[in-house]
Amino acid sequence: MDHLLVWSETFAADAIVVPAALQLSEGADELRRWGPARRLCAVAFDHLEQRIAEALTPPSDFARASALACSCPHCRDLAAFLADPVRKVWTFKAAEAHCSHVESLAIPWIASLRSQ
């Protein structure tokens, strides 16, 4: 546990400590009562309390990098939206085939961003 706390940049709280504590908390009673597990859960809980107390502020720049594999007009429109630092929302109205096309390219890309 001490190693984990000292190396907080390596063991990022949001990516490692909190998910580990969640898994431990879902484990058997014996595991949850184990001292290091209880300490890890306490650290995760403290971290979450600090994160919850942070003021929510919108990003100053809404632009996002995109790597869409298509350059059709609809995908170019989506790419332009993603590159726009001001627009928060993109509304796309088109025939079902075009919507499906954009979704088929955009959804895996969005999922890949969430897993980073």
Ligand SMILES: [Zn+2]
């Ligand atoms: Zn396209």
